[in-house]
Amino acid sequence: MSNWAKGxxxxxxxxxxxxxxxxxxxxxxxxxxTLISTTVAVVALDFTTYxxxxxxxxxxxxPISIACWSLRPRQAVAxxxxxxxxxxxxxxxxxxxPEVWQAINNHLGRLFSFGLNAAVLMALRRSHDRYAFLARHxxxxxxxxxxxxxxxxxxxxxxxxxxxxxxxxxxxxxDGFKAINDSHGHAEGDAVLKAFSEExxxxxxxxxxxxxxGGDEFIIACSVPDEASTDDIAHAMHHRLSLILAHAPxxxxxxxxVTVVSGRDRRxxxxxxxxxxxxxxxxxxxxxxxxxxxFGRSSETPVGSERQAPExxxxxxxxxxx
Numbered sequence: 349m350s351n352w353a354k355g356x357x358x359x360x361x362x363x364x365x366x367x368x369x370x371x372x373x374x375x376x377x378x379x380x381x382t383l384i385s386t387t388v389a390v391v392a393l394d395f396t397t398y399x400x401x402x403x404x405x406x407x408x409x410x411p412i413s414i415a416c417w418s419l420r421p422r423q424a425v426a427x428x429x430x431x432x433x434x435x436x437x438x439x440x441x442x443x444x445x446p447e448v449w450q451a452i453n454n455h456l457g458r459l460f461s462f463g464l465n466a467a468v469l470m471a472l473r474r475s476h477d478r479y480a481f482l483a484r485h486x487x488x489x490x491x492x493x494x495x496x497x498x499x500x501x502x503x504x505x506x507x508x509x510x511x512x513x514x515x516x517x518x519x520x521x522x523d524g525f526k527a528i529n530d531s532h533g534h535a536e537g538d539a540v541l542k543a544f545s546e547e548x549x550x551x552x553x554x555x556x557x558x559x560x561x562g563g564d565e566f567i568i569a570c571s572v573p574d575e576a577s578t579d580d581i582a583h584a585m586h587h588r589l590s591l592i593l594a595h596a597p598x599x600x601x602x603x604x605x606v607t608v609v610s611g612r613d614r615r616x617x618x619x620x621x622x623x624x625x626x627x628x629x630x631x632x633x634x635x636x637x638x639x640x641x642x643f644g645r646s647s648e649t650p651v652g653s654e655r656q657a658p659e660x661x662x663x664x665x666x667x668x669x670x
Contacts, residue, residue, distance in 0.1 A: 368476070371418050379418045383427075387411040391434055405458045408435055409465050416469035428466040432459050486560040488538065489545035497559030501569050501617045504557065510571040510611040516578055517609070518585060519624035522564040522593075523601040523636040532598070540596065547592045552585075567621065572608070579641060582606045586639045601637035603628050608643050 371379060390411055394404045408431055415427040436455045484496035492500060501517065504510050522544070529537040541564065552558060552568055559567040568585065572578055586604050593600045605627025609620050627640040634640070 492559040525564040603631040604639035
């Protein structure tokens with residue numbers, strides 16, 4: 349293949365990717381408007397330019413592709429059937445064809461091509477969604493990976509409530525996890541992490557953002573109305589984590605670093621995470637099983653957190669993992 353042909357092929361792929369991303373970013377109303385206008389235009393062109401030896405069935409691929417990429421599978425299938433019926437109406441209603449068998453053959457050919465196109469597009473969309481999820485999520489826990497958590501915190505800072513208040517970013521490291529891997533093997537360590545993540549997701553559901561940035565290190569982020577309440581929030585977060593870890597099958601605690609920044613802080617999100625990471629190491633050096641809190645770049649003193657037994661079993665999954 350010549351360099352020109354390769355470049356042309358690559359350009360077409362990029363155009364297709366850009367159009368697909370554009371559709372994904374549209375609202376449901378915008379997708380519906382695009383779908384209706386495209387379908388009406390194609391049907392009108394097909395019905396008004398009928399020639400016995402001219403087929404415009406390829407034009408229907410555009411609205412069908414939009415539907416299969418943007419709608420749910422059942423909706424896409426229903427839309428494809430409706431389009432196939434519409435395309436079949438041009439023969440008996442507008443241009444009666446004396447060659448009945450030829451008309452039937454044309455209908456069947458269109459129906460097959462429409463169905464094949466719909467099946468391929470829906471399969472591509474499933475693959476796209478799967479790989480998009482894997483690109484942004486940790487495979488073991490299902491939490492956001494480091495790149496994705498940075499993106500989501502960046503999106504959080506653009507929200508009106510965050511811009512008026514503050515954003516809390518906590519960096520968590522499990523104390524004693526390395527000993528589990530060393531003594532019981534990585535399979536047991538993975539089981540502990542999975543079970544911990546399950547309970548973490550239950551305890552810190554929306555509006556919290558959860559991310560795993562490596563090994564036994566996690567990030568929790570959320571917007572807070574003002575800095576005055578952040579110490580209480582940080583203490584409550586560490587207490588909840590301690591309650592979860594109290595039922596781990598192996599001795600575990602957590603060191604947590606917390607940074608609280610204004611929603612108008614223009615530093616990169618990576619700098620916020622680095623601040624929280626630094627505070628986490630300060631908590632470790634202060635004796636572990638504690639948290640350290642900083643407002644922006646000014647550091648506060650370590651705050652200890654006593655490990656208390658929970659009133660009920662908040663970690664059944666970890667108990668089963670042992």
